[in-house]
Amino acid sequence: MPDNAAPRLSRASASTRPPAPVRAVHLGLGAFHRAHQAVYTMSDSDWGIAAYTFRNTTLPRTLTEQDGLYTLQVRGDGKPRAEIVDAISRAHPGGDTDRWLADLASPDVALLTLTITEPGYRTGGHGSAIDRVVAGLRGRHRAGGDPIALVPCDNLPGNGGVLRDALAAATREEDAAFRAWLEEHVSFVDTVVDRITPAATDEDAATAARLTGFADHAPVVTEPFSEWLLAGRFPLGRPAWENAGARFVDDLAAFQQRKLWFLNGAHTLLAYTGPALGCTTVDEAMQHPTLMALTESWWDTAARHATLPEEDLRDYRQRLLQRFASPGIRHHLLHIAVNGSQKIPARILPVLRAERSAGRLPEPAVAVLAGWLIHLRDREVADPRADELVALARSGNGARQVVATVDSELAEDGALISAVDDYVEHLRSAG
Structure with missing residues (x-):
């Protein structure tokens, strides 16, 4: 457990910058996102993330209480080190549908990243990840139709194409105008992601408090190694992920x-x-x-x-x-x-x-x-x-x-x- 004598982690207690404007949305808020995409996004102070879980309500509530902050503890063969990650501007439970739709409809939002695990691309039905993405894109189309980049970050070969195919199947019965907009204004970015991120324990939370001086109720533990390779278009721009080591290539x-x-x-x-x-x-x-x-x-x-x-x-x-x-x-x-x-x-x-x-x-x-x-x-x-x-x-x-x-x-x-x-x-x- 975190050290109860330590002050609770917050932007005020840690003297960090205020939340960046939300320009990216993430679906699948969990440890891997917080050890990977959020860390890369932190390298660009102009980009903030609105992150959504599926059914979990505890994690977004905890992150909200901590102003979106959490401790990233990097553990290798030597002594662990820790840093405070501040890229998440807002954290939301999966049931916050109205906010989800508003974020996806916003012209300020340029991209949606996803860590929905392999089954998330293959399961349909009401409430599935694909169903939720379709609802968000449908709202964006109705709100003016600004382009957007979709960036899947799961371990699937050709994950951008897999996501494109899943959305095409899910929107087969949609009106022609919406389907044409998907073809013309939604880009699908292929990615390779890599960072081993085991579940954090109470001992890890105590170590994070010792290393940072703050009580963190949502710590993340990861390894020193991290890799992110991307191939695709970002019609409304993207964070300068390359500042944190991301590589952009033509063929993945x-x-x-x-x-x-x-x-x-x-x-x-x-x-x-x-x-x-x-x-x-x-x-x-x-x-x-x-x-x-x-x-x-x-x-x-x-x-x-x-x-x-x-x-x-x-x-x-x-x-x-x-x-x-x-x-x-x-x-x-x-x-x-x-x-x-x-x-x-x-x-x-x-x-x-x-x-x-x-x-x-x-x-x-x-x-x-x-x-x-x-x-x-x-x-x-x-x-x-x-x-x-x-x-x-x-x-x-x-x-x-x-x-x-x-x-x-x-x-x-x-x-x-x-x-x-x-x-x-x-x-x-x-x-």
């Missing part, structure tokens, strides 16, 4: 592939095999010889199909080893293991398909599917298809049926399914 495909396969793919591998072998965090898993060998083997396998130069991949792998092994970041494997049905198709299956086409059966990919099967059978599952997947995993032909939910062709690969079943027993006996 190779960088997206590298991030998804090497970092996120390795995380998914560890998330499903690590707990079966008694590990709870990424840094613990990197001390386990079997998991370390599987990770290196996965990177070797992915490198055969990656498009970036070998030297770039080698340097990236070395940085990942350092980041994964850092004792300062306690990144829990079961937290990474959520939404497997959304993550595995992007992070693991492209490499597995390429390997099977070449006649190879890569152990790390088999291990992921086996570990996922154990996870579905034995643990509490957080996934948009949880009920279906758990029932299938516990059925008589679980491996084939679970694999069929993410790739029907791979499910008919008898050698693969047999290998997954065998690896389930291997992990159980090794654990």
